[in-house]
Amino acid sequence: MSYSKEKVESILNNGISRRSFLKGLAASGVLTSLPGGILQANEDLNTKIPYVGQKNYQTFRNACPRNCYDTCSIKTYVKDGVMQFIEGATESTYTRGGCCVKGNSYVKRVYSARRLKFPMMQVGGKGSGNWKRISWDYAMETIAKKLLEMKKEDGTLLGAALTKYSGNFGITHYGVEGMFSSIGYTTRLAGTPCWPAGIDAQNLDMGDMWCNDPEEMKDSKFIILWGVNPASNSVHSMKYIYEAKKKGAKVVVIDPIFTEAASKASQYIQIKTGTDGLLALGMAKIIIEANLHDQKWLDANSKGYKEYKAYLDKEIKLDNVSKITGIPLAMIKELALSFAKAKPATVWMGYGMQRHTNGGSMIRAIDALVAVSGNIGKYAGGARYGHLSTWGFNYAALSQTKPEGSVGYTGVSAIKGEFAKESGAKAAYTDRSLNINKTARELLNAKEPKVRLLWVACKNVFSQDFDRNQLIRMFQQLDLVVVADQFFNETAKWADIVLPVATQFEEYDVNVSYWHYWLSLNEQAIKPLFEVKSDVEIAALLSKHMNKLEKGSCTFPQSVDTKVMTIKEFNPGIYEQFGIKSWEELKNGPVKAKAVIPYADGKFKTPSGKFEFYSDKALELFGNALPSYVEVRKPYDKFRMTSPHSRWSLHSQFQNLEWMEDMHPEPYVYINPDDAEAKMVKEGDTVAVFNKQGLLRVKAKLTDNVQAGTVLMYEQWYNNNIYNVNELVDDTSSDMGAFKTGAPGVALHDTFVNFRKL
Amino acid sequence: MQTLQPHDTLRLDEVKHLRDIFNAQNSKELKVAFDALNASIEISQEDLEIQFNRYFVGPMETVADPFASVYLDNPDVFMSKTTLYVRDLYETMGFTYSLKNVIPEDHLGVELDAYYQLLFLEIAKEITYLSDLRHYFLHEHLALWIPRFLERGLAQSERDSKAMTFILLQLKSLLIRETTTTRSS
Numbered sequence: 052m053s054y055s056k057e058k059v060e061s062i063l064n065n066g067i068s069r070r071s072f073l074k075g076l077a078a079s080g081v082l083t084s085l086p087g088g089i090l091q092a093n094e095d096l097n098t099k100i101p102y103v104g105q106k107n108y109q110t111f112r113n114a115c116p117r118n119c120y121d122t123c124s125i126k127t128y129v130k131d132g133v134m135q136f137i138e139g140a141t142e143s144t145y146t147r148g149g150c151c152v153k154g155n156s157y158v159k160r161v162y163s164a165r166r167l168k169f170p171m172m173q174v175g176g177k178g179s180g181n182w183k184r185i186s187w188d189y190a191m192e193t194i195a196k197k198l199l200e201m202k203k204e205d206g207t208l209l210g211a212a213l214t215k216y217s218g219n220f221g222i223t224h225y226g227v228e229g230m231f232s233s234i235g236y237t238t239r240l241a242g243t244p245c246w247p248a249g250i251d252a253q254n255l256d257m258g259d260m261w262c263n264d265p266e267e268m269k270d271s272k273f274i275i276l277w278g279v280n281p282a283s284n285s286v287h288s289m290k291y292i293y294e295a296k297k298k299g300a301k302v303v304v305i306d307p308i309f310t311e312a313a314s315k316a317s318q319y320i321q322i323k324t325g326t327d328g329l330l331a332l333g334m335a336k337i338i339i340e341a342n343l344h345d346q347k348w349l350d351a352n353s354k355g356y357k358e359y360k361a362y363l364d365k366e367i368k369l370d371n372v373s374k375i376t377g378i379p380l381a382m383i384k385e386l387a388l389s390f391a392k393a394k395p396a397t398v399w400m401g402y403g404m405q406r407h408t409n410g411g412s413m414i415r416a417i418d419a420l421v422a423v424s425g426n427i428g429k430y431a432g433g434a435r436y437g438h439l440s441t442w443g444f445n446y447a448a449l450s451q452t453k454p455e456g457s458v459g460y461t462g463v464s465a466i467k468g469e470f471a472k473e474s475g476a477k478a479a480y481t482d483r484s485l486n487i488n489k490t491a492r493e494l495l496n497a498k499e500p501k502v503r504l505l506w507v508a509c510k511n512v513f514s515q516d517f518d519r520n521q522l523i524r525m526f527q528q529l530d531l532v533v534v535a536d537q538f539f540n541e542t543a544k545w546a547d548i549v550l551p552v553a554t555q556f557e558e559y560d561v562n563v564s565y566w567h568y569w570l571s572l573n574e575q576a577i578k579p580l581f582e583v584k585s586d587v588e589i590a591a592l593l594s595k596h597m598n599k600l601e602k603g604s605c606t607f608p609q610s611v612d613t614k615v616m617t618i619k620e621f622n623p624g625i626y627e628q629f630g631i632k633s634w635e636e637l638k639n640g641p642v643k644a645k646a647v648i649p650y651a652d653g654k655f656k657t658p659s660g661k662f663e664f665y666s667d668k669a670l671e672l673f674g675n676a677l678p679s680y681v682e683v684r685k686p687y688d689k690f691r692m693t694s695p696h697s698r699w700s701l702h703s704q705f706q707n708l709e710w711m712e713d714m715h716p717e718p719y720v721y722i723n724p725d726d727a728e729a730k731m732v733k734e735g736d737t738v739a740v741f742n743k744q745g746l747l748r749v750k751a752k753l754t755d756n757v758q759a760g761t762v763l764m765y766e767q768w769y770n771n772n773i774y775n776v777n778e779l780v781d782d783t784s785s786d787m788g789a790f791k792t793g794a795p796g797v798a799l800h801d802t803f804v805n806f807r808k809l
Numbered sequence: 810m811q812t813l814q815p816h817d818t819l820r821l822d823e824v825k826h827l828r829d830i831f832n833a834q835n836s837k838e839l840k841v842a843f844d845a846l847n848a849s850i851e852i853s854q855e856d857l858e859i860q861f862n863r864y865f866v867g868p869m870e871t872v873a874d875p876f877a878s879v880y881l882d883n884p885d886v887f888m889s890k891t892t893l894y895v896r897d898l899y900e901t902m903g904f905t906y907s908l909k910n911v912i913p914e915d916h917l918g919v920e921l922d923a924y925y926q927l928l929f930l931e932i933a934k935e936i937t938y939l940s941d942l943r944h945y946f947l948h949e950h951l952a953l954w955i956p957r958f959l960e961r962g963l964a965q966s967e968r969d970s971k972a973m974t975f976i977l978l979q980l981k982s983l984l985i986r987e988t989t990t991t992r993s994s
Contacts, residue, residue, distance in 0.1 A: 054940070054941045054943075054944030054945055054948070055941060056945060056948075056949060058941060059941050059942060059945040059949075060945075062901060062942075063897060063898070063901060069901065072901065073901070073903070075938070076902075076903045076938065076939075077903075079936065079938045080936070081903060081930060081936055081938050081939060082903050084930055084934040084936055085903075085926050085929070085930065086925070086926055086929045086933075087926075088828065088832075088922035088925065088926055089832055089906070089907075089908065089918065089919050089922045090899060090904040090905070090906055090919065090922050090923055090926060091904065091905050091906075091907065092903060092904065092905070093900070093903050093904055093905040095905075131893070131896075131910075132909065132910035133888055133892075133893065133910065134888075158886075159885065159886050162886045162887055162888040162889070163885060163886055164874045164876065164879050164884070164885055164886055164887055165867075165870060165885070167867065167868050168866070168867060168868075169866070169867075169868075171862070171867070171868050174855065174859070175859075180863065180869060181859040181863075182859065182862050182863070182866075182867070182868055182869070183836065183855065183858055183859065183862070184834070184835060184836075184858065184862060184866065186835075539867060539868045539869050539870065543868060544869075549868050577910060578910045578911055579911070580888075580910075580911060580912075581911065581912060708885070709883070709884075709885040709886070770870070771870060
């Protein structure tokens, strides 16, 4: 070898040496002699000799848009156009400079070698694995042609269906729904797989779902974490819980599973699954009998307390409560009385609890308990579940008009959703609404017209929906399936076209939380990699192609700038609520909504204007006016299966990243040692977990964190693994949800299975 | 331009064709570049692209990612230390890159382009000013990661794609030839 490594490295590493080399390069005529390719001659070398010293970081404001309590405010550090690292914004007292294990992996997510890079089309049939690269124009023209062909043949676009949920809760991402609104009346998978039963419950009780600021928990004297595991899934909330505990508050975790949060609590109470409502009713009875209830508040602010008390007196037997919940009566009494005596006291209800056939009823029972104790409308009190009170954006990307002459569905009222609702004048037609929690079945059964095109955005259907075999059948019978995503997952595998979507660091957006009270701007920090586009850019491109083929067929803007789209979401109400004059102030950091204590003024948005123990609406919709004991679903197999979230993933996101795979590379079934012994299963054995729905082969981990009679398998998507816990879940509904979100939730945790060693 | 010797033309063309294969934007460009390598393999334009995408593009997890950083830094990410190092090298070579921060500089197609252009200067233009940099790039960078890329690709290709095997073997022979050739004549 006749080159000098030292000489070259000296040029590369020494500023002066490099300057003279580059000057020589410019002088030697090399640049004019290059044949040209992807790389071009840098003709500016004469004047712009690169600075080779340390370059400073540029910083950008970002936010985590995932379906998570914490919705972290992020500060992103970029050097020479490349993201180097992120940190939680220090300006947000909630995020306070930190992110969770998932958020900290964002650089690896953005620059993951596994990201979808180009629009691609699957030739040779869905699932064939034969993919061709296509241009964006070709992709959009293909989709536009299909839509217009369907419209011509059916006389409507109801054959086009959209399923979208929680992959990105950024406000401009409602532009996906806007895109579908802008082409005509379409079919929407409506409702939410997450929290509908609880939303209904709180709306029945209080006329809204509005939780106190979580930062107040530092001043609570008694905190019950009821079926929620913030130590894994809302890590920033833990500092307030720790602070309260340090100041002497009691922190009790009530959960069927011994969670990470339980390990940090003052007391852990292992309850039998699905009996939480009964425990709350029993506690309320004890509090009232001990005369520790807040009669003054109840008299002034509630409706139906008398009927509720009569129900407790007559129907709730404390011995039964103890027997059914599996908690000693003395422990229940001590819990109830100490909760009632502590002021302020609060309960945080998790989203697992309402994923039962009696889920909404259980939330209503706990709301009632908190009301009886006089902790509603109090600083550091409250029945905490979630809120949408800081979501008053314009939904400009969402709000699109239908093209002239659009024909739609005449069957039911407009689509509902928990974050944003269709608005505008009442039309003769509506979109067609199908239950998102029965996706496969509803799409297969939809007729006149049948669904022929499905657009999937912000969602991994095969990881989050139920009955995989039926989903495959449904996907295969569709003419065209479009999946817009950041990674190739099980849903993309069954698509005809995949479209690569930008991460939040490659687009502008705005984010708020359904838990805390902070507002964050999300700036574009880096150029979009490869050929990725944001959801609103995709919508605009589709509009361009639809209008090219048929003028007036799509009302979505034909070109967009994500920054301009983001700015359009702000309004004076938002500015007033957050105490800012312009969105530009958010470039300095996130801001918090003005302090407010929900219902402190005693005004509830219920029909009576009061907290409703007795709800006429509940009676009308669900046949039961009072918070009352509803037995959980009867077992149909030997073991109950629960499928909570793990700390390494957020539904089907993050688990495919290197750091998560290092820590948690494969799925397990967690079995109580007693159950394992009876089945002769040892740690690490491969077992078949099965029921009437399906069968999964998975390794066993033995732990008494899970109670006997129950197995646990995390809900998530593992890269290159078809594991999906929902293969074992039927789509049985929870009791509530249709009232506010358009469809009931799914009783995920009322799944029953058996298992055997393989 | 001087009159090139046949072996010089062949040498330049092979780098160029391989470059064009890895930089192809569609099946037509890919087939043209593939055919230019004179493979005696009958394959349709569509099948060639399908196989190429399965190996090197996606959308499914590829057989062998064509990014140096995946082999030298971290198997799961690009735009890391090696990418920025290659960016620095290009700057020193006098190149600008219009796809900066869009497609990482250590993508095989971009690297082959850099190598082709440097070789062209030496062979066709008889400018040896960047010769040391070319050799450095070859021995201290390309020769470090391309063998690992080839190993991963060939382990799979022997089983199911003659066309990909051919491309990978052409790249292998190019690398062997270039690393065992001293200065350009």
